[in-house]
Amino acid sequence: MRETMNIRRVATIFFALLYAVFVIQNTQMVEVRFLFWSTQVSRALILAGTFVLGFVSGRLWSWIRRKQEEATEAVGMLPAEGEPPEQGGKP
Helix, strand or coil, rough: HHHHHHHHHHHHHHHHHHHHHHHCCCCCCEEEEEEEEEEEHHHHHHHHHHCCCCCCCCCHHHHHHHHHHHHHHHHHHCCCCCCCCCCCCCC
């Protein structure tokens, strides 16, 4: 388990450094248009904003799925309608 964590940590640091280099090399100003809105902004800001938006939406999606699974497990633990609740002892 510890080896897996070290590999994961090294991979995360590696990809974070690659991403940082990519962002730093793309600092040109670009025009961004959305519907009726248009502005000039650094490409690095667009890349960083996209990353943050993806990260936050991924974490939110994961949290929602976990809550749904917990709710499903909780419902599965309830006795079916018309059945008496289980007693702690053996039959």
